[in-house]
Amino acid sequence: MKIYISVDMEGIAGLVRWDDVMPRGIDFAANRLSMTEDANAAIDGAFAAGALEVVVEENHGAEDLCVLDMNRIDPRCEVIRGAGRPGATTMAGLDASCSAIFLVGHHASGGTFPGIMAHTISYGGFREVRLGGKRIGEADFFAIRGGELGVPVALCSGDQMLAQQVSELSPAAETVVVKEALGNQSGRCIPPSRARGMIRAGAVRAIDRLKRREVLPSADRSGPYDFEVALRNPIGEAMRSNLDALSEYTIVDDQTVAVSAPEIELGFRRVAYLGYADRPGVTRY
DSSP, rough: OOOEEEOOOOSSSSSGGGGGGGTTTTTHHHHHHHHHHHHHHHHHHHHTTTTSEEEEOOOOOOOOGSSSSSTTTTSSOOOOSSSOOSSSSTTTTTTTTSEEEEEEEEEOOOOOOSTTTTTTTTTTTTTEEEETTEEOHHHHHHHHHHHHHHHOEEEEEEEEHHHHHHHHHHHTTTTEEEEEEESSEEEEEEOHHHHHHOOOOOOOHHHHHHHTTOOOOOOOOSSEEEEEEEESSSSOOOHHHHHTOOOOEEEEETEEEEESSHHHHHHHHHHTTTTTTTTTTOOOO
C-alpha cells in the first residue's frame, strides 16, 4: 500500500497568520518544523496501519516549495519538492500506484469565511476560483485528479472549514480539525503536540477505512473542466495583452477570466498561470 501525502502550511496546527507561513515571519523557522512534524504524524500513522510506502509532496508556495525540514522528516518516506515539476506542479507524485491521498496542513477554498488563510492557488491574485459555476479549493483539484486515477482522498488536517469542504468531496474521509477558524487570520488552536496525536490517529483510521473499502475515489466530475477565476484586481494592460495571445483564455469582465482544460492537471496549470499573467510578455504556463 502506497500513501501519497500533500503537505501545505496554512492548515498546520497552531498557525493562523500569513506571517506564520512566510519567510519574513518571526516564527517561520519554528513553523517549518511544525509543518514537518504534522507531516511526520501522518507518515507514522500510515506506516503503523500497514502502508509499505509513503510519498510526501510539498505544496506550500514559499521558498520555491522547499519548506519542510529535510533533517527532521521521517526517514521512511520520500519527498518531492522544488519548483518546475511536471504536471500540475503540486501533484507530480500522485499516480495510479497510490492507494490514497492525505491532505496535511491544507486550507479552505478562496472566498471562505471564516477560514484560516483560505485561498485557492493564489491568495494575492484570486478572490475565488469556480468550476462549473461552483467555488472550489485546492482540495477539489486533488479529489478530481484522484478520481481520474482511481485514488481516493482519505484524510485531511486543517481547520473546520477545510474539513467541511473535504467531507463534501469524500464523505468517508477522515477529517482532523486541529484549529477552529474564527476569521481568516484567527483561530482557536489545539496545541501542536496534541494535534499531532490526532493526525496520527486519523491516519490510522483512514487506512482502516480504506482497507474496508469505505472510502472511494471521487467520481462526480470529468473533463472538460470549465473554470472562472475572479481576480482581486482589475485586469491590467500586460495581462490583457498576454491573455489575448492565448486562445484558451476568455476575458469575461475586467476582473474575471474563463479558461477550460480537457483534464485537471492542465486545468490547474492554466488557472495558476493567472496568478502571474500580469508580467509583460509571459505567455507560458
